[in-house]
Amino acid sequence: MPGVLDAARRLPQGSVVTVTCSPSRSVAATIDLAEQLRACGYRVETHLAARRFESHAHLQDTVACLDTAGIGDVFVIGGDGDSSAGPFAGGADLIAALAEIAPHLHSVGIPCYPEGHAAIGAQLLNEALDAKCFFAGHMVSQICFDADTIECWLVRTRDRGVALPVYIGLPGVIARRKLLGIALRIGLGDSTRVLSKNTGFWRHLALEAQPGPKIMEIIWDAAAD
Numbered sequence: 001m002p003g004v005l006d007a008a009r010r011l012p013q014g015s016v017v018t019v020t021c022s023p024s025r026s027v028a029a030t031i032d033l034a035e036q037l038r039a040c041g042y043r044v045e046t047h048l049a050a051r052r053f054e055s056h057a058h059l060q061d062t063v064a065c066l067d068t069a070g071i072g073d074v075f076v077i078g079g080d081g082d083s084s085a086g087p088f089a090g091g092a093d094l095i096a097a098l099a100e101i102a103p104h105l106h107s108v109g110i111p112c113y114p115e116g117h118a119a120i121g122a123q124l125l126n127e128a129l130d131a132k133c134f135f136a137g138h139m140v141s142q143i144c145f146d147a148d149t150i151e152c153w154l155v156r157t158r159d160r161g162v163a164l165p166v167y168i169g170l171p172g173v174i175a176r177r178k179l180l181g182i183a184l185r186i187g188l189g190d191s192t193r194v195l196s197k198n199t200g201f202w203r204h205l206a207l208e209a210q211p212g213p214k215i216m217e218i219i220w221d222a223a224a225d
Contacts, residue, residue, distance in 0.1 A: 008037055016073075017042045021049040023080040031062060035069040044071050045109065049079030050094035054086040056101075059094070063102045072106030074098070075140070076132070092131040099135040112139040112166065114153035115146070126160065133162055143169040 001007075008017055019034045021027065027049070034046040046066060053059050066072070076098070078090040088094045091110060098108065110132045117125055129139070144150055150168060171179055 004033065005036060005040070008042065009040060011042065013041045015042050016045060018045045018075065019047060021047040021052060021077070021079065023049070023052070027052050027058070027062060031065050034071055035065070038069045038071055043073065044069075045073040045075050045107075046071055047075045047077055048094060048098075049077050050088035050091050051079035051084040051086075053088050053094070056087065056097060058086065059088075059097055060101055063098070072104070073109075074105060074107070075109040075111075076136070077111055090128060092128050095132045095135050107137045108135055110136040110139050110164075111142065112153075112157070113142045114144045114150045115142065117142075129157070129162060130160070133164060136164060138165045138167060140167045141169045143171055 011017065017037050019030055019037065021030045030046060034044045038044045048059075048062070053062070066074070076091045076094050088097070095108070095110070098105065110129070112129060113125055116122060120128075141150070154166065
């Protein structure tokens with residue numbers, strides 16, 4: 001995004017900054033931005049999109065760049081689009097390759113989807129999650145606004161034996177229309193209807209400079225009910 005470095009410099013030194021891997025930009029662009037942010041003194045978690053890598057050598061070169069920059073935190077995703085630029089069809093393939101060439105990584109995160117995925121069936125999502133757990137250290141959920149959905153998904157996931165720590169995805173300060181647009185684009189369904197009924201959620205989102213704690217209160221209150 002334009003001005004991303006200027007915006008990042010407003011954060012306290014040592015903040016954790018995540019760099020996503022856009023399908024419209026190259027892996028090199030992601031790594032370049034990650035390197036610049038690391039040079040500014042931030043701890044950087046770099047997204048690695050499996051389908052954007054052209055070869056194993058491409059992945060090895062990327063890991064070497066991250067090592068040189070002192071970046072040891074990555075987040076592995078499949079990446080948007082049906083076609084792959086190289087040998088990695090999804091996140092599980094990239095995880096397996098990283099386990100061989102980069103066992104020294106500080107942390108490896110993977111996505112999870114309490115409300116499902118717009119383009120991937122529930123069974124395939126479960127199989128993919130299970131296949132990544134051997135090398136991943138944590139999972140981060142897709143944004144979901146329904147506490148019951150999160151709770152039910154987490155119980156089912158733990159019952160399957162997946163014990164990875166999970167970070168619940170929550171939105172920061174963002175315009176309401178833009179947030180709804182994102183939710184619809186990434187395939188969120190039932191939880192968007194929760195938003196329309198929860199005026200307290202919108203009030204805190206609009207007025208709080210750091211809405212995270214308030215949103216968590218709302219989620220846990222809903223879970224308790």
